[in-house]
Amino acid sequence: MKERSYLKHSLVCLVLLLTASLSYGQLSIRGKISSADTSEPLTGANILEVGTSNGAVSDLDGNYSITVAPGAVLAFSYIGFNRQEITVSDQAEINVLLQPIVLDEVVVVGYGTQRKEDLTGAVSVVNTKEMSKQASNDVTQMMQGRVAGVSITSDGQPGATPSVRVRGVSTFGLGAGAEPLYVVDGFPLAGGIRDINPNDIESIQVLKDATSGAIYGNRAANGVVIITTKSGKRLEKFSVSLSAYAGIQTVPQRITLLDRTGYQQINTELLANAGQNPVPGNDPSSPDYIRNIDTDWQDAGYKDGSIQNYNLNFSGGSAKTSYFISLDYLDNVGTLVGSGPDYKRYSLRVNSDTELGRLRIGENVYFMRSDENPLFYTGPFTLFLPGGRPTLVNDLLQAAPTIPVYDESREGGFGGADAVVHQSITLNVPGFNSLVQNSTQVNRLLANVFGELDLAKGLKYKLNLQYDNTDITDQLFAPQYDLGYFFPRPVAELQVGDRSSNSFLIENTLTYKNTFGKHDLTLLAGQSFQEFNFRQVAAVGSGLEKPYILTLSSASNFSVVDIQQPAALASYLGRVNYSFDDRYLLTFNIRNDGSSRFRAEDRFAFFPSVGVAWKVHNDLDLPQAVSELKLRGGYGQLGNQEIGNFRYQSTINRSIPYEFGTGRVLGGATTILVDPAITWETRITRNVAVDASLWSGKLEFTAEYYSNTSEDVLIDLPIPLSNGSLAGLTTNAGSIKNSGIELSANWRPRIGSMLLSISPNFYTVKNEVLDIGPLEFISGAGARTEVGGAVGRHFGWVYDGIFQNQAEIDGAAFQNANTRPGDIRFVDSNNDGEITEADRQYLGQGMPTYYFGLNLVANFKNFDLTIFGQGSGGNLINSNLYRGLMPTSGYTNWHEDILQRWTPSNTNTDVPRVVWNDPNNNQRDSDRPGWLQKGDYFRIQTISLGYTLPATLLSGLKMESARIYFTMQNVYTFMAYKGYNPDFQAGILNPGFDFGTFPRPRTSMLGVQIKF
């Protein structure tokens, strides 16, 4: 990646004349060299009498002395600082403040870079230095709360891949992707981002609109995250950097659950309320009564996890070449008892860049291998567990306390419920997670080579070739076990599969750059073609015999799947960047994109975009405090084709089995209806913004308004089931708008010798559905999407208190023949005297409406302190976890809140009675207290305290720099929510539905960063 730097500020020199002495002949000069920025003395700075070999070096306190001839010119230099020359007159002491080199912030915009101040589009630059103070396997998790306009939700599992949304959700999510495109070193990744080692990352930019994203337009509609990895620099001396951290992870939050007696009491009461006998296990008069088991499943299911990471890199460069090598190891052990989740990653990166006259060539090769034990339901395999289980975490919490963790009498050695004694469908999670072994091994090679040739002055040709090969081996083993009622597994099963994908990219670009007087012009024309291949071959073998040998050859019965997913994209693009007198800027993009996912006549489409900017500070006289003021705006279109392959092709399923008593036959039929005329979805982006920099950059500020509309949204339209189609109809239908403001600032005040950096950001997302094709609405879990509102608003009945007596029931709309005092009264919103589906209403926002983040850094002497927090709000959470712990009827465990249930003697409550079979359906989607909880939260994500070892200590150790630090992550979350994560990952159509995510661990770790 070519990188250019321009000097932004001219040299500033401060010379203090304190004493003057006149002398004939040689002059003896003393002084102190310090940083103009921090006033810290600069140790080891060079002082040279220009034109001679006479020189000196400053000592530990920055002091120097040198003897020179009068009138000599002294040059002061220090790495990272601007060189300063001073002509000696007759002074005896010259104190010098060297100005640190402020590189113009250069932004990678795709096929080139641009000065940040010349941008016309919406580009956020992520502060990777701050980001790296957080430990995570995944770069996107580290971005959470740091970029205005980018929301990141995740799960606490090691190796998890978060959901990333740039400026809201612009798809209905039915079959269409909403994740941004990741471009690593110019390579649009085909697979996930989580394989990329965050330690290798030099810079991250998020392209949020069409003007900036157009260059990756065919996949840029959901935003683009451009990642540039570290590389060596020309003329940089060889250096070795080592960074390491290790820490423990704990589940900081415990949900308050009932113990054995509480559980038995509530279950018995609910049965009694329906005139039924207690189950034997909960009945003190039964011989099967359980009195000596009281399992705390959270104690049994959670353990302390750990995380450690070691990174070693080497870099350097000569005048014509530079290189970088990085080795990395990450090991993250999760907090759930059993065989996972955990994640280990080994990675290696090598890159170099060489100049050969007019030719520049380079390569960047990344290899990684990960060994992971994911939670069983997150891999490609499924394991049949009856009843549509929630996530393991919910199962853990719901487990009845009357079931033991271990039970030697059951196959597998773990406890389980009995259909008669407990009647409880309880999954022994530590048992299940110990018995079932799930592993995923990823080998990934990401390699690119480029060649750049100067054809003429200002004209360059660049060829980019890239190859991404990912091989994933998955294995899931479920031995024979008996985890009780609902969960026996009489037949051992081994699933083995290989997912192999590769992607090849070729790009040809021509860039012409020239300046004509005040006109600055850059033209780009290019072509790109990317091909994707994916093949999954997986086999399931069952009937393995003990002692198990985990190979398919040991199985007695087999099933095989083989799926191929080839795809290709071709694009032709052009870009004009024009600047007049460094005052007016214009960017124009045009692209023509083709996708294999559409039929020939609908395959290609044009997408233009334009951005303009006015650098006011170069045009008008502004107050001195204003060092930079820019107004910019943009409008553009991008295409989106993020659906499955071949959706326009009608096919025959020829594997429809049946037996007529003479062996299996295979039928053939069309099982999925298609719309042959699907085409590109169009994302229209509009935004205006102000960028300002005050007091020479001490305060930087950006305010932006955006309003994006997606049209012809690609959706798997849920057509009536009477059509007999086994999937939704992939078609273009609907339109969604996202608008909002984004504010971000960076303020660097100095208080005494403490240097502060305060970086807040805030943004809003107003999501509105403009059209959903032929549908009136789309349903999600407890949510509905309808024109005029946001995607996935909560939808259900309205709570209207608890019936206290029969008279109240008789006086209210009819709910159910068995509605009794203690049940919930719902609002009869259509006044038809009956509570029906028609009484449901919108109950609130499912997705947050605002997000914010705040990063504070304080540097004081050798200490640095970072506090980072982020949050969001404006939404309500429909918590599957909490609702699952508050059932009106059931045999699973309860949240302590159930103790406030309505009983004839406890009538002043908002928790309804418990009763078997819940005839009034108190459990239904509604806004009853607890069902929709406030989603507002603020999390202190990181507190990090570092200490940089003083140079006096280091010189003996031959270290250039060394820093040790302590970091605590996920320190505390201010929230009203009673689940684990207010920022859970959710389905697009029910963004406020927390199905039950894995708790985010609290990490406490110690780290060290050493450079030699």
Place this chain on the structure above:
Amino acid sequence: MIKIHKILLLVLFLAGVNACNDRLEITDPNRLSSEQYYANQDQAVAAIDAIYNALIIDGMYQRITPVYNDSRGDEMSSRSPWPFLTGLGTFTIPATDGALEIFWAGHYIMISRANQALEHVPDVPDVDAGLRERLLGQAYFLRALAYFNLTSNLDNVPLILEVPKGSESFYPSNANVRQEMIYEQVQSDLENAISRLPANYTSLSGPDNGQVGRATKGAALSLLGKLYLYQGNYAKAAEYFAQVVNSGEYSLATNYADLFTQDPSVERSNPGKIFWAEFTTSTNSDFNWGGDPSVNWRQFLALTPTYSVGDFFDFYPTRFLYEEMRKERTIDGKLDPRYHATILSYEPTEGYTTAYGVPWANRGFAEDAFFIKKYTNAADGSDAFTSGFNYHIIRYADVLLMYAESLANTGNIAQAASLVQQVRDRATLPDRETEFAGYNLQQFMTQLEHERIMELAIEGSRWHDVKRWGYLQNAGKLDELKAHDFEFNTFTSNREYIPIPQTELDRNPNLVGNGANQ
């Protein structure tokens, strides 16, 4: 120099452009294009076979259809933790319930595949003429079966008889559909089936030879008889049942218990089977609940774990059924063998002392407890998730009893009595033909009701019987049902049908609800 560079690049560029654009034409490597299908006899056969596959999915006979039928009767009650199962029998299932959608979708999947076959099979080249007729006959029969089930449970459903062509046809209406119209269509489809289907598949020339699980003329005749019976047209019903009985194709198996076995050879040798959904003990990896079918599908009967006390134990027999089935003893003074095939209980005097292949006490069941046995793995404790019982949709004993009912209602009680006794004989019950022959119609129907329970308990008949007999509109009879099964306490008169799924109403603006949606 520069020019040459530029020209060279331009040439390369343009060459690349063309090459790249061509590579965007990618056909699905996983499946055959629809345009290439229906080209030969094998594919014509496969088009029909695909319809049968719908019999084994959740929405049809794998689970939901039998469960919906059985649970609404007074033969069993639910103790399930799942509201979608408990709410059925209590007639409180809300229209938003997801299982309604499964039932709905299952039947329309079958209809969709039948419509595809009926549209394409007539034009497939090079198909043996006799075979083509047999294939079309099966498609007509299966479509009739689906619509008969749909209207029996949902009243006025959209009548879709063609493959949807484009988005206008995706939103069918039922606003003007009446049950009679669906009955007429079922009748027409069955008549089309009867004229095309063979009596059996045992001596044909063609790829279907020996494939006894295919629909036969007898199956179509039986269903058409049942259609008339359900409409109260006893004369017509008797006419078709007579054709089945007189065909000589069917007789009662000697052992009632052999009707409910996972042993394919015993199943195959049952002379009383007429039409069934074939389930096997396959251990393939993917369950046949639904979704896009694959070769990895099992073909297991999910009713087994649902009813089995050893598995999900979602249902249990009512005390009414338990007592009804113990009323009459065999000529040897023993419990009716049909009791032992239907209900699992501890009967040491009759030699029934085990459950799931182990001694009764080992399971921890009380000695006076009783559970469902029919279609469960209670006999041997085999894996419920490889349950291979063929599920009877129409069997000969049912035809005999329906024939008897039709005859009795057309005045021929004497012949009806002999048919009833024929069914009783297999159970070694005393010969009471003469006694029954002397009954008046009301007395005979009372006896027939008992006989139907004995023979067909937990086979999905009872609910539809009480419904067509008008018990639900008869306060006295309804009280009896309430006494049999507490779940009838919450029956309301609009619940003779299950609601049309709310989700389907939401998807289809042209669809209107039925009485149960009110």
